[in-house]
Amino acid sequence: MAYSPKNMTQLASVDAPRAARLLNDIREAALAGKRAPIAPRPVIEQSWRRMRRSGVDPERDFRSGLLAPDEVQRRREESPLRHVLPVLREGLLQFADVTRHIMVIADAEGRVLWREGCSPVLRKADELGFELGADWREDVVGTNGVGTPAVVRRPVQVFAGEHFVRSQTSWTCTGAPISDPRDGRLLGVVDLSGPLETMHPATLSWVDAVAKLAESRLRELQQNSLEQLRAVAAPVLARIGDQAVVVDRDGWTAAVTGMPYTNRIALPKSLSAGRRWLPALGLSAVEPLAGGWLVRPAVEPVPRAATRIVLDLGRPRGWQVTVSGSAGSWTHELSPRHAELLYLLAVNRSGRSAAGLAADVFGDPARTVTVRAEMSRVRRYFGGFLEHRPYRFCEDAAVEVLLPDDPRDLLPHSTAPAVAKARESAALT
Known part of the structure; x- marks a missing residue:
């Protein structure tokens, strides 16, 4: 029988010592390979399995070292989350001090x-x-309210003894991932932590709701930024009699003239002005604008055929694809859904239909509309390297997939039947 967060939180609110003892009994039995009095919740049990496979010691309080203050400040200044601090503070901090949270x-x-x-x-x-x-x-550091939500890409509440490392079992935390609303890229995690008895049944929904408010605010800020860039670009494009596109620093399109519109153009991480090779456009002239770039395709043709495509799924998160060819190379960070889709195409080189991918991802071959929409987004940055009818990598590309050291850790967030089957098959070998 599995316990629920609601029931455990209610128990903690009236009898915190009993709740802590029960959670510790479950933890001790599970780590010893014995039958637990009550089964751990699936999200916790799966995390514990990952911890055992990765070699995390439940009895050792491992600390990898703090970042220097100047590095923390640098990351703060570069993080998109700095823009939503007011939303997070207003949504969570007003009660945190009173309810003994941080x-x-x-x-x-x-x-x-x-x-x-x-x-x-x-x-x-x-x-x-x-x-x-x-x-x-x-x-x-084991199962916790920051790292675990980042892996499974959904809100998670970790109660006391559900932490994998013993030193954290007096702690309870609730975390929710915050993703870039444009492409699903993980930006970070917001977490509320405190003693077990301070947890409330609504904490998980509360933190999740505030994280979603932060994502909505990010979407609003991003749209406002594109509108401002569009206003800057209008007189510039009016003077250009040829093909041109204006994009923000991340490659999102603000305005275009003389060429088909595309939502985003993949840009190198350290783009600078001059003649540059871009995956979607080939050789291009790049000029800086306030808040973005003016990009004009060059006259000289540049070969776009890929010679090698590397799909890197070897980490718990931060998956990416790198395309290398005679004209250069580029790397694109993948959202969880796009990582799933490209993995499935990589292991099915002959291709998959929309219905086949729908069955692979959702267990429902009828969900072709969703699959086609996602594949359309993939092809916007993948260009001619991905064909359709059926969906497949182009024939002249050598495709390599980098898997985790333990294949059972493949895309741990994924509930796609085909991915889950691949993990199960790895567990049997």
Whole structure:
């Protein structure tokens, strides 16, 4: 029988010692390979399995070292989450001090960038190494409310003894991932932490709702930024009698003239002005604009045929695809859904129909509309390297897939039947 977060939180609110004992009994039995009095929740049990496979020691309080203050500041200044701090503070901090919580915001790499809230709880967090600049990835410090939501890409509440590492079992935390609303890229995790008895049945929904408000605010800010860039671009494009596109610093299109519109153009990470090779356009002239770039395709043709495509799924998150050819190379970070789709095409080189992919991803071959919409987004940055009818990588490309050291850790967030089957097959070998 599996317990529910609601029931456990209700028990904790009236009898915290009993709840802590029950959770510790479950943890001790599971880690010893014995039958637990009550089965762990699936999200916790799956996390514990990942921890055992990755070699995390449940009895060792491992700390990888804090980032230097100047590095924390640099990451803060570069993180899109800095723009939604007011939303997170207004949604969570107004109750945090009263209810003995702290709010923690970590980046996509699990590094703690902001911490605010109840002073005594902050001091307790210091004792646990839950400090500014600390690394709280799941595969570093075990099951927790920062690292685990980043892996499974959904809100997770971790109660006391559900933490994998013993030193954290007096702690309870609730975290929710915050993703870029444009492409699903993980930006970080917001977490509320405190003693077990302070948890409320609504905490998980509360944190999730505030994270979604932050994502909505990001979408609004991104649209406003594109509108401003569009206004800057209008007189520039009016003077150009040839093909041109204006994009923001991340490659999102603000305006276009003389050529088909596309939502986004893949840009190198360190783009500079001059003649540059871009995956979607070939050789191009790149000029800076306030808040973005003016891009004009050059006259000289540049070969676009890919010679090698590397799909890197070897990490718990931060999946990416790299395309290399005679004209250059480029790398694109993948959203969880796009990582699933490209993996399925990589292991099915002859191709998959929309219905086949729908069955692979959703277990329902009728969901072709959703698949076609996602594949359309993939092809916007993948261009001619991905064909359709059926969907497949182009024939002249050598495709390589980099898997985790333990294939059972493949795309741990994924519930796609075909991916789950691949993990199960790996477990049997």
